[in-house]
Amino acid sequence: MHELSIATSIVKTAEKEVQDNGGEQVLEIFLEIGKLSGVELQSLYFIWELCTNETVLHYSKLTITEPEGIAQCAECETEFALEKIYDSCPKCNSPFKNIISGKELKIKKLIIN
Amino acid sequence: MCVTCGCSSDENEVKIIKVDAKIVQHSHLHNHGNGPHEHNHSHDHDHEHHHHNHNHNHIKEIDLEKNILHKNDLLAERNKGYFEAKNIFAINLVSSPGSGKTSLLERTIADLKNEISFTVIEGDQQTTNDADRIAALEVPVIQINTGKGCHLDSEMISKAVKQLSPKDGSLMMIENVGNLVCPAMFDLGENIRVVIISITEGEDKPIKYPDMFYGSQICVINKIDLLPYLKFDMEKLKDYAKKVNPNLIFFEVSAYTGEGMESWYNFLRKSLKK
Numbered sequence: 001m002h003e004l005s006i007a008t009s010i011v012k013t014a015e016k017e018v019q020d021n022g023g024e025q026v027l028e029i030f031l032e033i034g035k036l037s038g039v040e041l042q043s044l045y046f047i048w049e050l051c052t053n054e055t056v057l058h059y060s061k062l063t064i065t066e067p068e069g070i071a072q073c074a075e076c077e078t079e080f081a082l083e084k085i086y087d088s089c090p091k092c093n094s095p096f097k098n099i100i101s102g103k104e105l106k107i108k109k110l111i112i113n
Numbered sequence: 114m115c116v117t118c119g120c121s122s123d124e125n126e127v128k129i130i131k132v133d134a135k136i137v138q139h140s141h142l143h144n145h146g147n148g149p150h151e152h153n154h155s156h157d158h159d160h161e162h163h164h165h166n167h168n169h170n171h172i173k174e175i176d177l178e179k180n181i182l183h184k185n186d187l188l189a190e191r192n193k194g195y196f197e198a199k200n201i202f203a204i205n206l207v208s209s210p211g212s213g214k215t216s217l218l219e220r221t222i223a224d225l226k227n228e229i230s231f232t233v234i235e236g237d238q239q240t241t242n243d244a245d246r247i248a249a250l251e252v253p254v255i256q257i258n259t260g261k262g263c264h265l266d267s268e269m270i271s272k273a274v275k276q277l278s279p280k281d282g283s284l285m286m287i288e289n290v291g292n293l294v295c296p297a298m299f300d301l302g303e304n305i306r307v308v309i310i311s312i313t314e315g316e317d318k319p320i321k322y323p324d325m326f327y328g329s330q331i332c333v334i335n336k337i338d339l340l341p342y343l344k345f346d347m348e349k350l351k352d353y354a355k356k357v358n359p360n361l362i363f364f365e366v367s368a369y370t371g372e373g374m375e376s377w378y379n380f381l382r383k384s385l386k387k
Binding site: 002005006009010012013017021023027031038039084085086088095096105106107108109110111112113 | 173175176178180181185263266295299319323353355357359
């Protein structure tokens with residue numbers, strides 16, 4: 001249940017940003033959590049309310065975008081959709097690749113007042 | 114319940130316990146959710162004054178673009194710098210519970226402690242059982258009890274390391290909480306991550322829990338003394354693991370009989386010299 005750590009890290013960052021910017025609360029928060037990031041969104045939603053209760057995120061609207069996994073083959077440079085982290089290149093079957101999208105774990109934007 | 118600040122939240126309490134052959138000291142960290150906190154909680158008490166009354170509407174958009182785990186990553190970098198400055202080689206040992214991490218450590222330390230100085234950090238949700246086993250070998254060890262936490266993080270390591278003050282040029286063994294999922298996301302500042310799998314777990318662990326194998330550089334396959342008794346295909350396991358991480362280096366060992374341990378030891382000796 002590392003989603004708990006994820007949620008509490010988000011709360012800590014949001015509290016600091018609100019404080020640094022002289023705000024009161026977060027109205028909206030935008031997260032980017034890639035499909036290969038290892039975070040279960042269902043679990044994150046499940047504990048979100050619990051973790052944000054009585055924090056600056058208590059009433060904020062949560063928007064999560066989920067970038068798809070994309071890799072580039074290290075041998076033939078083909079770009080391909082990576083559904084599982086262990087997918088090999090569909091063209092040359094090489095397991096060597098660079099993941100270019102899908103591992104994101106980011107707070108993109110906060111709207112505070 | 115913490116004596117220092119009077120905080121009584123039991124939830125997810127983290128304890129760092131120095132285990133000594135003779136003395137057992139206590140020191141703790143605690144938190145309200147996850148990871149040790151730093152006594153700087155800003156529970157915006159002003160929220161009690163109804164802010165809607167103020168009627169000011171300063172809406173501000175902050176383009177943060179910040180990694181969610183940036184605090185962990187930042188502290189991991191600091192740990193890394195500390196290890197580098199002291200010429201310490203740090204290994205993060207990860208696996209599912211019961212794969213033999215502690216047995217591997219015990220055997221390794223017992224066989225090498227005359228030539229290598231070890232420092233050990235043990236991570237478990239509860240008990241000092243593992244640290245007690247290591248303390249019996251008379252090497253410095255600290256037990257981190259993560260409470261409800263399912264992984265070690267870089268802040269726990271930073272605090273534990275301060276208490277341990279490891280020797281220059283030593284080998285730091287960090288035994289993570291037995292869990293093939295969560296520890297994968299948390300960089301501790303280690304030099305390498307070693308995933309241990311025992312042959313009783315089946316060949317397909319690497320593709321069932323790919324993140325852990327993807328993030329590790331070394332794979333130690335333990336309990337090979339049981340090969341004659343199991344239906345287990347070593348090549349199949351390696352194929353699966355290499356599919357996830359083609360750069361993975363394997364060691365086949367039995368921490369129980371000692372078979373295959375010498376090449377693992379040579380790897381440790383070589384890593385320490387670098």
